[in-house]
Amino acid sequence: MENPPGVGELTPPDRTLLGPGPSPVHPRVLRAMSTPLVGHLDPAFVDIMDETQDLLRYAFRTENEWTLPVSGTGSAAMEAAIGNLVEPGETMLVPTNGYFGGRMAEMARRAGGEVVHVDAPWGEPLDPADVQDAFDAHQPDVFGFVHAETSTGVRQPQVPELTRIAHSHDALVVADTVTSLGGVELRVDDWNIDAAYAGPQKCLSCPPGASPLTLNDDAMDKVLSRDTPSRSWYLDLSLLEGYWGDERAYHHTAPVTNVYALREALRLVAEEGIEERWARHRRVAGALKSGVEAMGLELEPDDDYWLPSLNAVRVPDGVTDTGVIDYLRDHYDLEIAGGLGDLDGEIFRIGCMGHGAREKNVAFLLTALADALDSLGADVDPAGGIDAARDSL
């Protein structure tokens, strides 16, 4: 481009973010991002790294030494986990019950792995019996599952049962906790998860850019004893270990500001208390759920595996998903999202995450959604949502 383009001051609209993420960011986290930088090898930054790692361990409920933010968005942390733990020729077992199991498969193949599947329909969790059968049939080396499926709003129950099956077959377990970390009960150590990754822009309410990852010693032993290096240099955990471990050796320039933000977001988690934070998400999302159900809308997943942080609501007859989504954005500066993959056009995805998981947002969402459904002619009677939500609190 020859001449400087005329680009004005940054003035994005002031949205209320109640979609699948990013979620609303706490003002303290935004303010942390305007802090002048220190160098990524500065002794002061090393202290900040240590603190951030401690705070991450607290949120993950783990003592894992190898707990760090990966320098990229959640998918980078995901590929760091899968690309390092799946060696060429190995087999990874992945689920078919949502969008992100499919992404796991794609990453395992890129790593040189073979992919086998354990089936469940979109909108349902895995059945441990099916996982057991898949292990018996395929003897996979690595098993990936999605704890909180952002595409379907399904929470995987019975995690300790899944990890028990995997470990009895000497497989490592990788958990996608993108939409659970910091909002939904997750116990990496108690549940014997070998590796877990997350995104910061969901229940941690932190801007994306540095993404939580934790590996236990079994997982890290495998990473450090690979026959061939991982296929990405940027995401090679044996090299990242040099930077985030005791050595603090230069690998790449850490995204300093994103680490500042993550540290502040995790401080808010620590101040609230992780169990109290899970309880808040259940309580506030429970009100949201009561409200939309009182409006005649239907939640996609059963109560047994409802995911408080991401509510998949069936699109009612008489309206389209995009009609409602656009109406909410244009009239209310409010973001919710539609479905992905098998559920494209079938559901709304309404987030209740982190700083967004507040009663005021439930009231706002239900009011705005009632107007949208009414104005656009949905075959439901949207009155009564607010009252039901209030009653549930």
Add this chain to the structure above:
Amino acid sequence: MENPPGVGELTPPDRTLLGPGPSPVHPRVLRAMSTPLVGHLDPAFVDIMDETQDLLRYAFRTENEWTLPVSGTGSAAMEAAIGNLVEPGETMLVPTNGYFGGRMAEMARRAGGEVVHVDAPWGEPLDPADVQDAFDAHQPDVFGFVHAETSTGVRQPQVPELTRIAHSHDALVVADTVTSLGGVELRVDDWNIDAAYAGPQKCLSCPPGASPLTLNDDAMDKVLSRDTPSRSWYLDLSLLEGYWGDERAYHHTAPVTNVYALREALRLVAEEGIEERWARHRRVAGALKSGVEAMGLELEPDDDYWLPSLNAVRVPDGVTDTGVIDYLRDHYDLEIAGGLGDLDGEIFRIGCMGHGAREKNVAFLLTALADALDSLGADVDPAGGIDAARDSL
């Protein structure tokens, strides 16, 4: 970790960053980072993406459609370029004259490529005759060179001659412009560079986290006609094309805040004018160079390939690099760095980048450095630096 760790408010020291990056960030860019987020698929964010891409084209001096920020630090943009352009079994020619040529080699191998070398000592640029010989000997498919070698302070001259040689052998050219983009003359289109990547935290003075990459049609045609997908899903440019191209389809959650920051940093480039910005770097770094030379210190590279943005200064007798670096940090809150690889312990690396490339910082650096050298007993007479710098302006 069982209990929440006691981590206090974020209060990093207030450093003046005159090392190899990150460089000092302009207050307008820091402020942009405290802007509340919109969603990564919001129509308003699509406009912001368009504007950022236009501004990047201006800075790169290119009309390339495929010009985008990669969601990671400079090394992620580097691996996106190399990992997509080098197919398994292909040969990449890389230089041996610095740290980052070595990183190119490592990434090319991870991509499944063979690596061949064109030799030059650390601290010198490539000789086109040697590049010609290497092409004749090895017929590589891809040629990588480092326009601005952050480890040695060497600027590669004669770039059009290098690209001519490569194209006469039907090879694609990848340029590392990490430490030149926005500070040192760089003309992607006029110089016929096929792909170039950079870091935002150097001469653009933007926090790391979203990193510039540009590819011309020849390079993108190769990416889109690969026999096998690239080995990283996260950095697969054929998928990123879906998000940053016309389709705007979901791939991963873009680091919204880092894009805000990059857009603001690039607006500052456009307001100043890219050629004026190059001239400022030459003028201010020239004063720095005059100053340190007047103090009896020696710049590592010859004047013909001096890199204004990164000044490699020989450590004088009587002091150690770490002694001086620690002194400046502890007494002046001032960051400079030491050498890497072959030049470890041999040089100081003093950045003059972006918002850091100001006369006030030259005066501060020379004053502080004179004190450090004097106090620590260097075999030089550090008087006279400031006067020489002032005279050169």
